Amino acid sequence: MAIPRIGILTVSDRASRGEYPDRSGPAVRAFLMERLAGRWEALERVVADEREAIEAALAEMADRQSCCLVITTGGTGPHPRDVTPEATAAVCDRLLPGIGERMRAVSVESVPTAVLSRQVAGLRGSCLVVNLPGSPRAIRQCLDAVFAALPHAIELAGGPELELASPPELPH
């Protein structure tokens, strides 16, 4: 059986131009390494905040590279350049509104401006696409809020089985 592939798509004008190193993609990867058991492989890309580039990258990861999950980071705010949710909605067959709702509901408890995040999640065929904000702290908080449900969504949509790591053992 093929090893499950997960796309990590950083959406950032400045990181895509090399003006600073991408810290968001690696934060997503670190979270996945901690929480997934079994074998999986990551495909990582950085694109600018351009709808066409984001849509093309999502389609490439979902269709040609057979990712079962694509996590985007960045481009979800109210700034006019933030277009990740629009690009995601455009390439998905159906949206899963509860994922964005839950990420916002959990984040807003510690960060009032989390209500401004427009992140969405949806399915393109059997590939689940989930938007996250760009800040490493928000990445962890948002993924934490919904991660336990993602393998089930992928399985129902016809994708491969992703195995969650067991919770860390408590010291005796």
Added chain:
Amino acid sequence: MAIPRIGILTVSDRASRGEYPDRSGPAVRAFLMERLAGRWEALERVVADEREAIEAALAEMADRQSCCLVITTGGTGPHPRDVTPEATAAVCDRLLPGIGERMRAVSVESVPTAVLSRQVAGLRGSCLVVNLPGSPRAIRQCLDAVFAALPHAIELAGGPELELASPPELPH
């Protein structure tokens, strides 16, 4: 005055083919019998997970059979055959996003995969349509989360008055 009618629409490929008995529709009915006072009558149907069949059943219940409330159960998940939310949105004039949000927010506290439910609610004329998941446990939890508000929505939309049962008396 006419007796208020409530449609209960089970959406399930297997129940519609008789492969197993419908347990979801009866769970909705049991909840309504517990929580509604006064007279009302139920119209119950089971249809397959097909958009056209769901849309036709909703329109029939709302328009020809003058239901003031139609509760659907099933077909709200991320599986490709799950199309109840799409069918509901297509036949409604306006959606009430807070109802789905609230059902998910309450359910997710006990079931992490509740974020995957795509259920919606909306009005078709003066008929309120509310989607529920298919599992009897989720039915009760979701209806519980929003039921107190439904009679008010129906009344504002021009429908009949539905009377909520008084809460059970506490033992002395």
Added chain:
Amino acid sequence: MAIPRIGILTVSDRASRGEYPDRSGPAVRAFLMERLAGRWEALERVVADEREAIEAALAEMADRQSCCLVITTGGTGPHPRDVTPEATAAVCDRLLPGIGERMRAVSVESVPTAVLSRQVAGLRGSCLVVNLPGSPRAIRQCLDAVFAALPHAIELAGGPELELASPPELPH
């Protein structure tokens, strides 16, 4: 630098016909006076529950009168005459779903029928438009739930800086 302008748009058939005094607009204004520091000016209007009138008033306030924030009150419920969310969505370039979600999530804790409110928020260029229900009590509760995030949204969208008042000093 120009003084920031805030539009307050009361949407009410009866208030627009003078059948009763508008209490909603003044409640919004009182909240803003309490919570904003620095200079700002209010533009207040009352329109009927008509989509065209609401859309025209929003466009006028955002485009010609250069409001950085327009707060509407009224017309967000399930009644067939309630069309403020539709009018708002029609004139905005992008919606901020987290604002409506948060207002409902907070309100429902004290008022079960808050799940019926369909209020939305969005950006028209650099002008943030936020719908509120009509009841003065709900106005305060809903604004309270999201107000801390609004200046950040306006700034990210390219609008002027709105300054939040310091929290009141506690007595010694």
